[in-house]
Amino acid sequence: xxxxxxxxxxxxxxxxxxxxxxxxxxxxxxxxxxxxxxxxxxxxxxxxxxxxxxxxxxxxxxxxxxxxxxxxxxxxxxxxxxxxxxxxxxxxxxxxxxxxxxxxxxxxxxxxxxxxxxxxxxxxxxxxxxxxxxxxxxxxxxxxxxxxxxxxxxxxxxxxxxxxxxxxxxxxxxxxxxxxxxxxxxxxxxxxxxxxxxxxxxxxxxxxxxxxxxxxxxxxxxxxxxxxxxxxxxxxxxxxxxxxxxxxxxxxxxxxxxxxxxxxxxxxxxxxxxxxxxxxxxxxxxxxxxxxxxxxxxxxxxxxxxxxxxxxxxxxxxxxxxxxxxxxxxxxxxxxxxxxxxxxxxxxxxxxxxxxxxxxxxxxxxxxxxxxxxxxxxxxxxxxxxxxxxxxxxxxxxxxxxxxxxxxxxxxxxxxxxxxxxxxxxxxxxxxxxxxxxxxxxxxxxxxxxxxxxxxxxxxxxxxxxxxxx
Amino acid sequence: xxxxxxxxxxxxxxxxxxxxxxxxxxxxxxxxxxxxxxxxxxxxxxxxxxxxxxxxxxxxxxxxxxxxxxxxxxxxxxxxxxxxxxxxxxxxxxxxxxxxxxxxxxxxxxxxxxxxxxxxxxxxxxxxxxxxxxxxxxxxxxxxxxxxxxxxxxxxxxxxxxxxxxxxxxxxxxxxxxxxxxxxxxxxxxxxxxxxxxxxxxxxxxxxxxxxxxxxxxxxxxxxxxxxxxxxxxxxxxxxxxxxxxxxxxxxxxxxxxxxxxxxxxxxxxxxxxxxxxxxxxxxxxxxxxxxxxxxxxxxxxxxxxxxxxxxxxx
Numbered sequence: 074x075x076x077x078x079x080x081x082x083x084x085x086x087x088x089x090x091x092x093x094x095x096x097x098x099x100x101x102x103x104x105x106x107x108x109x110x111x112x113x114x115x116x117x118x119x120x121x122x123x124x125x126x127x128x129x130x131x132x133x134x135x136x137x138x139x140x141x142x143x144x145x146x147x148x149x150x151x152x153x154x155x156x157x158x159x160x161x162x163x164x165x166x167x168x169x170x171x172x173x174x175x176x177x178x179x180x181x182x183x184x185x186x187x188x189x190x191x192x193x194x195x196x197x198x199x200x201x202x203x204x205x206x207x208x209x210x211x212x213x214x215x216x217x218x219x220x221x222x223x224x225x226x227x228x229x230x231x232x233x234x235x236x237x238x239x240x241x242x243x244x245x246x247x248x249x250x251x252x253x254x255x256x257x258x259x260x261x262x263x264x265x266x267x268x269x270x271x272x273x274x275x276x277x278x279x280x281x282x283x284x285x286x287x288x289x290x291x292x293x294x295x296x297x298x299x300x301x302x303x304x305x306x307x308x309x310x311x312x313x314x315x316x317x318x319x320x321x322x323x324x325x326x327x328x329x330x331x332x333x334x335x336x337x338x339x340x341x342x343x344x345x346x347x348x349x350x351x352x353x354x355x356x357x358x359x360x361x362x363x364x365x366x367x368x369x370x371x372x373x374x375x376x377x378x379x380x381x382x383x384x385x386x387x388x389x390x391x392x393x394x395x396x397x398x399x400x401x402x403x404x405x406x407x408x409x410x411x412x413x414x415x416x417x418x419x420x421x422x423x424x425x426x427x428x429x430x431x432x433x434x435x436x437x438x439x440x441x442x443x444x445x446x447x448x449x450x451x452x453x454x455x456x457x458x459x460x461x462x463x464x465x466x467x468x469x470x471x472x473x474x475x476x477x478x479x480x481x482x483x484x485x486x487x488x489x490x491x492x493x494x495x496x497x498x499x500x501x502x503x504x505x506x507x508x509x510x511x512x513x514x515x516x517x518x519x520x521x522x523x524x525x526x527x528x529x530x531x532x533x534x535x536x537x538x539x540x541x542x543x
Numbered sequence: 544x545x546x547x548x549x550x551x552x553x554x555x556x557x558x559x560x561x562x563x564x565x566x567x568x569x570x571x572x573x574x575x576x577x578x579x580x581x582x583x584x585x586x587x588x589x590x591x592x593x594x595x596x597x598x599x600x601x602x603x604x605x606x607x608x609x610x611x612x613x614x615x616x617x618x619x620x621x622x623x624x625x626x627x628x629x630x631x632x633x634x635x636x637x638x639x640x641x642x643x644x645x646x647x648x649x650x651x652x653x654x655x656x657x658x659x660x661x662x663x664x665x666x667x668x669x670x671x672x673x674x675x676x677x678x679x680x681x682x683x684x685x686x687x688x689x690x691x692x693x694x695x696x697x698x699x700x701x702x703x704x705x706x707x708x709x710x711x712x713x714x715x716x717x718x719x720x721x722x723x724x725x726x727x728x729x730x731x732x733x734x735x736x737x738x739x740x741x742x743x744x745x746x747x748x749x750x751x752x753x754x755x756x757x758x759x760x761x762x763x764x765x766x767x768x769x770x771x772x773x774x775x776x777x778x779x780x781x782x783x784x785x786x787x788x789x790x791x792x793x794x795x796x797x798x799x800x801x802x803x804x805x806x807x808x809x810x811x812x813x814x815x816x817x818x819x820x821x822x823x824x825x826x827x828x829x830x831x832x833x834x835x836x837x838x839x840x841x842x843x844x845x846x847x848x849x850x851x852x853x854x855x856x857x858x
Binding site: 192 | 563564565566568569570571572573575576579580582583606607608609610611612613614640641642693694697700701716717719720721722723724725726728730731732743744746748749
């Protein structure tokens with residue numbers, strides 16, 4: 074009954090202080106202990122509260138789980154659906170939350186068996202880092218190569234390979250070093266860590282016992298690197314790495330133009346209705362780069378030449394900002410009264426070029442309905458959705474060998490290359506350099522389901538990464 | 544001729560020094576982006592508003608998303624009839640302050656008409672699904688904002704930010720659309736609707752820190768107050784019209800507060816001296832038990848209680 078609550082101590086006051094956000098995902102094969110690792114991270118960082126632990130302990134006991142960690146099956150902490158608990162597998166991406174003094178974490182736990190590509194692509198699309206698990210007894214498997222290949226394709230900034238179950242190989246340095254060398258070899262083949270942004274780290278861990286998960290283990294004296302949580306606490310997040318290196322990009326979500334319909338609470342709070350009679354601003358989230366008052370920007374509307382104007386206001390809920398950067402949601406006012414609508418993009422002036430409606434892209438196919446050449450689909454990019462025709466499927470990636478194979482169709486979990494013709498040109502950019510404006514969804518016009526994740530390539534021939542060119 | 548963008552990064556020699564957004568700013572920005580996407584892409588959205596802290600935060604985010612304009616959608620309250628009077632008073636005052644339209648779906652009306660039967664245990668939270676789906680259908684809402692958070696429950700941890708519901712309002716957890724980058728797919732066919740959860744990625748502590756930072760008013764029962772209570776199912780239950788002690792249950796006066804606000808007959812209070820928002824932030828940071836485990840009898844029934852309710856159309 075007594076719900077335990079403790080009052081004000083200095084430590085708790087600091088626990089309630091602002092932190093920054095870091096998103097990461099976990100990926101692994103069947104049985105390499107991923108759910109256990111996630112459970113361990115949550116448990117040891119004290120993100121699991123007493124009633125959750127009690128529920129898991131009861132279920133563990135019911136099933137006769139006899140492992141260490143006090144007889145608790147840590148995997149049960151994350152397997153949220155009835156079918157998952159019954160089958161002892163993780164089916165769908167689950168999101169978990171925990172915090173340390175330094176950071177708040179959002180963890181996308183991506184199951185590794187069926188549909189691993191779908192789940193890994195989903196989890197990695199928003200992740201600052203991805204943790205890939207390897208079973209120390211098995212080493213680098215074909216599925217490990219597949220995982221790393223998907224992460225390279227999605228341009229995940231930090232890849233951490235956790236060599237798990239190191240306790241089951243007697244904490245052997247030789248075993249670890251051999252796996253580490255294999256991982257680095259695969260990384261080199263893929264180009265991971267070679268472009269100055271992405272990096273690749275290998276850590277020996279025991280998720281079951283907690284070695285090198287939250288604290289450094291004294292059972293791996295030959296390993297002098299950080300524990301997993303230390304790494305997650307200190308890696309730069311994607312927006313730290315990217316936001317000020319990139320040009321300003323701002324897809325317009327909607328036009329804020331209240332005319333007479335001002336918010337009564339704002340008026341009651343002193344907002345002058347006269348001053349806001351003709352208010353007009355373009356609301357959206359900055360996807361890349363930053364903007365400041367007085368910046369020259371171009372408004373990009375499909376089918377029209379770019380129109381250049383000046384930013385005269387950056388508004389956020391009654392505050393006027395001097396500057397703003399990704400991923401802030403703001404409303405921009407412009408000097409000229411252009412016709413600007415949802416689906417248009419506001420971009421830093423002078424960063425636009427002529428283009429056509431032909432798109433070359435890698436497609437991660439996420440639907441059981443296969444892709445065939447000639448299919449009519451919808452493409453959602455930023456805030457605009459247009460019709461598109463799949464003109465050619467030009468190849469399918471063999472994720473184990475990293476080679477393209479000829480094909481004319483893509484099936485669930487395939488990653489292939491295709492050429493699309495858009496009904497209206499979109500401000501698509503090369504995904505290699507633009508994780509937001511280079512990404513799009515492929516949607517089924519019949520039932521509205523998401524068919525694929527699209528990553529924009531340059532035209533064949535001028536692709537930076539020849540391995541993926543046709 | 545149309546334009547694409549070049550690949551060359553702009554020269555940003557005079558770029559501002561990078562100061563990372565705090566986690567609250569990042570979460571706020573994400574939520575506002577989602578709210579604006581739903582308003583832009585749907586015909587008739589509504590926001591589920593109970594007067595509970597998560598729905599109050601949602602409404603606050605909506606006012607920021609459309610400032611200086613009015614919030615461009617109505618709010619929907621599924622009224623169990625087992626309300627804390629101060630929460631209803633707060634609801635009505637908030638709706639008036641923001642100039643909103645309030646739509647009420649009433650559990651009591653469904654019981655009176657025989658379309659719902661009172662449960663043996665007397666609690667009405669599980670009965671909310673039918674009036675909710677009825678209100679969605681009658682008002683032709685095609686998107687409904689909810690304050691659900693993934694940290695609340697294991698089934699909710701698998702929920703999408705835009706979650707498609709079929710003609711019967713059902714959730715199919717094994718057949719959800721993948722959600723990639725910040726691109727939300729809200730396409731639906733006639734009869735289907737979408738539940739939108741803009742604060743999916745917030746934790747209970749984030750919500751409280753945000754309430755503190757933004758100085759958001761809540762119903763008073765979230766803060767420590769004296770109340771006549773009795774013990775049942777390991778919780779403190781308030782004495783009220785629909786929540787009467789049984790013979791062996793002793794009524795005592797305690798200093799308590801609520802961590803969630805719902806059906807008075809199944810929502811428990813916690814002993815607490817946290818009288819201010821700062822006290823609550825510190826208390827939540829130190830709590831060793833989840834808000835649902837602490838205060839919701841209906842979620843204690845089984846490990847899959849929430850999953851089963853959600854599949855039937857509950858939030």
